[in-house]
Amino acid sequence: MAFAPASIGNVAVGFDMLGLALEGVGDRVKARRREKPGVTIDTVYGLDGKPHPYLSTDPNHNTASIAAKALWNDYGDGGGIEISVYKGVPLQSGMGSSAASAVAATVAVNALLGTPLPIEALLSYALAGEQYASGSLHADNVAPSLLGGMVFCPPVLWPEVVRLPVPKGGSAALIHPELQVNTAQSRRTLAKAYSMEQWLSQQGYFGGFIAACASGDIELLGKTLKDVIIEPQRASAVPCFAAVKEAAEKSGALGFSLSGSGPSMFALCESNVAARVAIAMEQACRSFGIDCQSYVSSMAAPGAHIQE
Numbered sequence: 001m002a003f004a005p006a007s008i009g010n011v012a013v014g015f016d017m018l019g020l021a022l023e024g025v026g027d028r029v030k031a032r033r034r035e036k037p038g039v040t041i042d043t044v045y046g047l048d049g050k051p052h053p054y055l056s057t058d059p060n061h062n063t064a065s066i067a068a069k070a071l072w073n074d075y076g077d078g079g080g081i082e083i084s085v086y087k088g089v090p091l092q093s094g095m096g097s098s099a100a101s102a103v104a105a106t107v108a109v110n111a112l113l114g115t116p117l118p119i120e121a122l123l124s125y126a127l128a129g130e131q132y133a134s135g136s137l138h139a140d141n142v143a144p145s146l147l148g149g150m151v152f153c154p155p156v157l158w159p160e161v162v163r164l165p166v167p168k169g170g171s172a173a174l175i176h177p178e179l180q181v182n183t184a185q186s187r188r189t190l191a192k193a194y195s196m197e198q199w200l201s202q203q204g205y206f207g208g209f210i211a212a213c214a215s216g217d218i219e220l221l222g223k224t225l226k227d228v229i230i231e232p233q234r235a236s237a238v239p240c241f242a243a244v245k246e247a248a249e250k251s252g253a254l255g256f257s258l259s260g261s262g263p264s265m266f267a268l269c270e271s272n273v274a275a276r277v278a279i280a281m282e283q284a285c286r287s288f289g290i291d292c293q294s295y296v297s298s299m300a301a302p303g304a305h306i307q308e
């Protein structure tokens, strides 16, 4: 059984090029050999442990099997593979749900190869699955889910990705409100042109944030964890966004934004205040009558791995 963690796309500063793995929440995929050639899906289980009501078990229409097939077609021995998918990441949550399925599938199938590939080599296969679900080629969920921690994966460097240092004692607190945002749809509505002023600001924040992570400069991290380009266009899809942000900042968060395309939101903070930040965010969200669940994770969360 392979486990692949949920992840925070964009990490506020790096749209489509920066991602952070989350510990303790993810998808699992079991893969086994079958005589019949090709890749098939046995069952996709939902968060409640029951067969998922609408995720497809057609191998051409499921993120996990598309990723598994891409890998098996290149390296399989001509036999067959059957996979079972156990969802742990809610759909359309902004927590990298499709990426987690795709990554777990590649890691599970890789373990069945005569000579398994190094983990970095699975990226492009997992991305094939993620692309099917999100309708675009961005690796900021797949890369951290596969490799763990914080990963820099700009499309211009693809297929090269860079694992980045994270400050010691840094944590992420994430809140998932019971809402759904379709990433493909959300991407379609983004503006296509931006001003020089926006570009300069965001570049400054991005560079400063990376420098802050590398040097462990918490103060600089707090000053730079900002998204002046994408967040303002997406925040209105989450009615409690401003209140949750204020609650996070008041309870000690260094910075706050949407996770991926939302509706999940995250704060980065020093680990000793992370639980407090998560509780404050939950309270603010619930005050809008929106149910929610929060997660706290080290910024150095492990990536995908075989569990048993």
Ligand code: HSE
Residues within 6 Å of the ligand: 009, 010, 015, 016, 017, 094, 095, 096, 138, 140, 141, 183, 187, 259, 260, 261
């Ligand atoms: N970078 C992607 C986006 C992540 O923001 O659309 C989606 O999870």
